[in-house]
Amino acid sequence: EDGYDLWLRYHTLPAAQVDAYRAHATQLIAPSSSPTQQVTRQELQRGLDGLLGRTTPLADAVTSDGAIVVGTAASSPLIARLRLDTKNLGHDGYLIRSTKVDGHAVTIVVGNDDVGALYGAFRVLRLVQTMQPLDHVDVREAPKLQLRVLDHWDNLNGHVERGYAGNSLWNWQKLPDWLDPRYTDYARANASIGINGTVLNNVNAQAAILTPLYLEKVKALAGVLRPYGIRVYLSVKFSAPIEIGGLKTADPLDPQVQRWWREKADEIYQLVPDFGGFLVKANSEGQPGPQDYHRTHADGANMLADALAPHGGVVMWRAFVYSQDNTDDRAKQAYTEFKPLDGKFRANVLLQVKNGPIDFQPREPFNPLFGAMPKTPLMMEFQVTKEYLGFATHLVYLGPLFEEVLAADTMAQGKGSTVAKVIDGQLDHHALTGIAGVANIGADRDWSGSDFNQANWYAFGRLAWNPVASSRDIANDWARMTFTNDEAFVKPVVDMMMLSREAVVDYMTPLGLHHLMGHGHHYGPEPWDASGPRADWTPVYYHRADHDGIGFDRSSTGSNAVAQYAPAVAAQFNDASRTPDAFLLWFHHLPWTYRMPSGQSLWDALVQHYTRGVDDVAQMRATWARLDGHIDAQRYRKAATFLAVQQNEAQWWRDASIVYFQSLNGLPLPAGYQPPAHSLKYYQSLSFPYVPGYQ
Numbered sequence: 001e002d003g004y005d006l007w008l009r010y011h012t013l014p015a016a017q018v019d020a021y022r023a024h025a026t027q028l029i030a031p032s033s034s035p036t037q038q039v040t041r042q043e044l045q046r047g048l049d050g051l052l053g054r055t056t057p058l059a060d061a062v063t064s065d066g067a068i069v070v071g072t073a074a075s076s077p078l079i080a081r082l083r084l085d086t087k088n089l090g091h092d093g094y095l096i097r098s099t100k101v102d103g104h105a106v107t108i109v110v111g112n113d114d115v116g117a118l119y120g121a122f123r124v125l126r127l128v129q130t131m132q133p134l135d136h137v138d139v140r141e142a143p144k145l146q147l148r149v150l151d152h153w154d155n156l157n158g159h160v161e162r163g164y165a166g167n168s169l170w171n172w173q174k175l176p177d178w179l180d181p182r183y184t185d186y187a188r189a190n191a192s193i194g195i196n197g198t199v200l201n202n203v204n205a206q207a208a209i210l211t212p213l214y215l216e217k218v219k220a221l222a223g224v225l226r227p228y229g230i231r232v233y234l235s236v237k238f239s240a241p242i243e244i245g246g247l248k249t250a251d252p253l254d255p256q257v258q259r260w261w262r263e264k265a266d267e268i269y270q271l272v273p274d275f276g277g278f279l280v281k282a283n284s285e286g287q288p289g290p291q292d293y294h295r296t297h298a299d300g301a302n303m304l305a306d307a308l309a310p311h312g313g314v315v316m317w318r319a320f321v322y323s324q325d326n327t328d329d330r331a332k333q334a335y336t337e338f339k340p341l342d343g344k345f346r347a348n349v350l351l352q353v354k355n356g357p358i359d360f361q362p363r364e365p366f367n368p369l370f371g372a373m374p375k376t377p378l379m380m381e382f383q384v385t386k387e388y389l390g391f392a393t394h395l396v397y398l399g400p401l402f403e404e405v406l407a408a409d410t411m412a413q414g415k416g417s418t419v420a421k422v423i424d425g426q427l428d429h430h431a432l433t434g435i436a437g438v439a440n441i442g443a444d445r446d447w448s449g450s451d452f453n454q455a456n457w458y459a460f461g462r463l464a465w466n467p468v469a470s471s472r473d474i475a476n477d478w479a480r481m482t483f484t485n486d487e488a489f490v491k492p493v494v495d496m497m498m499l500s501r502e503a504v505v506d507y508m509t510p511l512g513l514h515h516l517m518g519h520g521h522h523y524g525p526e527p528w529d530a531s532g533p534r535a536d537w538t539p540v541y542y543h544r545a546d547h548d549g550i551g552f553d554r555s556s557t558g559s560n561a562v563a564q565y566a567p568a569v570a571a572q573f574n575d576a577s578r579t580p581d582a583f584l585l586w587f588h589h590l591p592w593t594y595r596m597p598s599g600q601s602l603w604d605a606l607v608q609h610y611t612r613g614v615d616d617v618a619q620m621r622a623t624w625a626r627l628d629g630h631i632d633a634q635r636y637r638k639a640a641t642f643l644a645v646q647q648n649e650a651q652w653w654r655d656a657s658i659v660y661f662q663s664l665n666g667l668p669l670p671a672g673y674q675p676p677a678h679s680l681k682y683y684q685s686l687s688f689p690y691v692p693g694y695q
């Protein structure tokens with residue numbers, strides 16, 4: 001097995017279970033008049049046939065116990081007759097219930113819209129895949145977020161920025177004629193977890209995506225994704241009116257520019273009537289934007305929003321903005337820029353905010369913009385691809401990272417004002433809500449560069465549907481669907497996944513350290529790097545270590561980034577003794593001799609964390625070694641190989657970091673800790689492993 005099937009692996013269940021499930025799938029009654037209905041029916045047939053090892057007969061009416069009835073009141077007279085209460089299900093929700101129809105016991109799967117029934121069908125398959133009983137089902141679910149989007153950072157030349165799973169899925173050369181069946185499998189996987197949007201191209205966008213040549217290809221992809229409830233969006237380059245429109249300016253207040261975007265939007269909607277909208281990175285890391293014309297981000301976003309509004313499209317404007325000329329703490333810059341614009345955006349603009357104030361680190365405190373812009377719908381941006389977390393080979397399950405951020409309390413309106421409640425609209429009563437994940441999907445057979453990385457795609461989708469779901473439960477479902485229901489496998493694998501995020505924090509950036517990765521490519525340790533072109537791209541900017549201490553002072557005696565949080569949170573982060581260990585060096589510069597709550601010195605605690613990270617990976621590897629034989633050899637061996645790589649590299653991280661910090665503070669290692677294997681010179685002389693796109 002090469003991992004291609006993802007979690008939609010419909011292998012026949014163990015014989016002991018098959019009979020029980022067959023009794024609950026004696027016939028399938030599912031309409032097929034719309035494309036979405038057709039794919040719903042196909043998926044159920046494919047799934048049930050595989051899982052139960054026989055063909056499930058299709059029927060028009062319930063004639064036996066154990067029928068599965070799928071659809072909407074509009075598509076199925078049988079369902080209409082049942083007069084079910086579906087009012088809280090919205091467009092995407094579903095109801096699955098064991099009930100009686102014409103005297104027979106049946107399972108009904110109902111949505112208000114076709115796509116709700118499709119999601120319900122995937123849920124039925126999940127119930128069977130994870131071996132949940134089907135005799136008394138009563139599931140009522142609706143997503144808490146409206147836009148559940150994957151952001152592909154795919155370039156038109158096929159390279160994926162920060163992509164570690166091969167080249168882009170989109171074959172721009174063969175589109176629009178050849179529709180690779182992979183596009184359909186991609187759509188199935190996304191629909192199975194409720195993802196309903198995809199941004200096809202990199203935020204560092206090329207204007208060419210908006211030319212007729214590419215728009216025809218976009219149309220073709222949209223056609224494949226549409227039956228699965230997935231809308232297509234595009235990243236646009238702010239200077240497109242100049243680059244492909246022949247205008248002299250891209251000033252958002254220029255009437256010609258406004259007209260150009262309106263006409264471009266009209267052209268797109270002619271081709272793709274359900275087009276989702278634009279994602280924009282502007283005035284960030286060298287990208288053009290409204291500030292080039294002394295206009296604000298709101299001016300830029302609103303101009304695009306006005307072009308899309310007549311068609312129902314949205315603008316997802318990114319808040320990932322920091323400037324080369326701004327010498328203020330980089331962690332503060334997005335807030336400084338955007339907070340004053342609260343209330344100035346059109347109704348169809350969402351501000352897309354990265355989870356933390358810097359950049360997708362193994363751990364960051366939540367971004368202070370969450371809770372600070374009540375008049376603007378804020379959309380979460382997570383990174384599913386592991387740019388700063390060891391690329392594809394390190395096993396890091398991101399569910400706990402996502403969960404930690406979503407559960408963080410902004411205190412914006414008192415206790416319980418969690419980030420989840422900010423983005424799902426509860427806190428500030430927004431109807432337009434969303435979440436985005438930077439995709440980890442490429443052309444590799446296993447899609448994500450490793451089988452375990454698939455879990456991050458999966459967890460993103462499940463948390464996008466329900467941002468208060470438990471990452472452990474999600475890992476449990478994923479492991480069962482992807483590998484096996486064998487308890488002897490599932491339990492240790494889920495434990496290992498749950499441990500993995502803290503392990504990477506420990507061996508890379510413990511106690512609130514951040515951005516210590518190799519220059520540019522962000523792989524491997526380079527805490528000593530102080531090279532250009534800009535200070536806030538170097539590790540020394542972030543750790544600020546010297547002979548006496550370490551950490552970034554963001555308290556009121558330093559950059560005062562803490563003041564961007566609600567007063568109660570600010571007060572906590574401002575006081576080192578009340579700051580959680582996990583964020584200590586994020587907010588404070590402390591002497592190496594600082595007493596930790598544990599009684600240890602900061603230096604000793606740091607060494608302990610680094611060492612624990614390596615030990616945890618060793619433990620993960622030992623766990624996996626015991627599981628040989630529980631799953632197929634191909635996927636077993638791949639994970640075993642990657643864990644060996646990870647263990648070596650965790651050691652590399654620990655040793656290089658410790659020897660470097662030791663070169664500054666001159667302190668001995670605490671008793672019982674292994675000294676780094678090599679000298680600082682040695683670690684500094686290492687060249688980095690192969691990094692996609694850096695050759």
Ligand code: BDP
Nearest residue numbers: 161162203204281320359360
């Ligand atoms: C950083 C990446 C860079 C992206 C940028 C972004 O290193 O490749 O272009 O974020 O999010 O994490 O725009």
